[in-house]
Amino acid sequence: MKFGTLDDIETARKTVILRVDFNSPIDPASNTILDDKRFREHTPTVQNLQDSKVVIVTHQSRPQKKDFTTLKAHAERLEHLLGRPVEYIDDIFGRCARDAVKKMDCGDILMLENVRFNAEENIKMTPEEAASTHLVRGLSKLGDIYVNDAFGTAHRSQPTMVGLPYVMKSVAGTLMEKEVSCLSKVFSDSPKPVTFVLGGTKVDDSMNVARNVLECGIADRVVVVGVVANVFLLAEGVDIGCPSSDLIKKLGYYGEIKKAAEILSKFKDKVILPEYVAVRNEDGTRGEFSVDKIPDKYPVLDLGLDSLVPFTDILRNSGTVVFNGPAGLFEEDLFSTGTFELLKAASESEFSVVGGGHTAVVAESLGINDRFSHISTGGGACIEFLTGKKLPAISALEKSREMFGKK
Known part of the structure; x- marks a missing residue:
């Protein structure tokens, strides 16, 4: 240092x-x-x-x-x-x-x-x-x-x-x-392969992290979930439905679709997108659909169960996992499964980092915070650090x- x-x-x-x-x-x-x-x-x-x-x-x-x-x-x-x-x-x-x-x-x-x-x-x-x-x-x-x-x-x-x-x-x-010591390890001598899980609603920050870790060869794979995944799906031409598209516009992240497309054009094999998602049905229940069959009027609120198995396998077979951002509306029990199960799988890797914010709160609520190598106290600071900024x-x-x- x-x-x-x-x-x-x-x-x-x-x-x-x-x-x-x-x-x-x-x-x-x-x-x-x-x-x-x-x-x-x-x-x-x-x-x-x-x-x-x-x-x-x-x-x-x-x-x-x-x-x-x-x-x-x-x-x-x-x-x-x-x-x-x-x-x-x-x-x-x-x-x-x-x-x-x-x-x-x-x-x-x-x-x-x-x-x-x-x-x-x-x-x-x-x-x-x-x-x-x-x-x-x-x-x-x-x-x-x-x-x-x-x-x-x-x-x-x-x-x-x-x-x-x-x-x-x-x-x-x-x-x-x-x-600084723990986060720096991600860039240097962390166990391979290195997987980043980027989710939540801070799409612009996640795009910057994804671009940095892929271009610098730090990450072997980037798994995208939550609103971040929805932006990548739009970049692939997937119709994610009006509620989810409207949320991206409301958050001011429609311009990030172009960035997502650029990342996919360079690193298509390294960016892992969900093939199944969970939505809130008209009667308030949880519905599961493949991404090419998302109902137009139902909001995407979690990772689909059929995507959960391959995603958790990726995390369990990673030497290092950096986890930043939930996979869905984890505050509701109905849509908490993706976030909870991915975090549990991430905690089993040899070296695991949680990037603060909501994800850290979830890890603590699950009682698995001690299983992670490091849980950052700084959401925004951690994200900026991972983008390679001083x-x-x-x-x-x-x-x-x-x-x-x-x-």
Whole structure:
């Protein structure tokens, strides 16, 4: 790795500015955190800094959203998980924050207010621009070292992600290091054959991943499911019915059909499309049809059972499986079979990665999350990483190592 890690730096008795991503599902009415998975993923980094004064910088949601709120509940949840006091203060870098930091002893943990309450944090900017913001200048005065553990936000070029490494000695936290290491393995020494499963509704991201891993020779096969599969079927001239076609138009992905056609023209034998799908019948029941006989008025909502057997065989016989996006409307029991069975099969491969987001939630709900080699905490960040892009936060950490030295 070109960036520094906690092993490269002395943090004992130092004041550490720790950027994490505690952005979580929350009940706006009661301000109750509904899922603390990200808290649990970050706790090893916090525990590794137990001899430091830890000042936590994080966010919840973004402006105009219903769950854009203070971090009092987040501090309480972290305190519960750590079994150690976590002080919350409703300030970011003002006098109250400065005074609170001055009073800290080694082993203390302080959580600052939602950093996105500061307008500068919500603006995309270059690292140089970010380094000169009031936010970065103010936060950098609070600590000696900056540790970025927020992989889930690593694709955002925002001040705390890319500006602080330009003004402070900075390293990656335990989770950031783990994410980059595991995802990088997909591109280098992962067991063969390598299969990508791309589904869900983020069609443009999936197209970019498919193109990258096929053109670079990383993937031996790309299995497409969900709305992504529907776009590929349209590219092949298959009539998927009005409801499914209308959804693609509504999501703004009709232009992706051309991209799908280009991928198929180059890698026809490596892109695996479903031959059978499941639809919702007029009476609400599940119906199974081959793709050339999809009823015009019924929406495609899952992988067909006759496609499930060959698909699961492919995954079980793969050395590496990267799984990103569900195979259908998994929230409904009637259409959850494809997603559930494919995930179970993927977990049996020698090296298996789940790309965060909804897929990670399903894996945990099935109780099979421990069977995967790695489950990413960053949906968007993971996808961008798999497209071959260098994430802004990672580039900033690499630059910080150049600027402030390896030790």
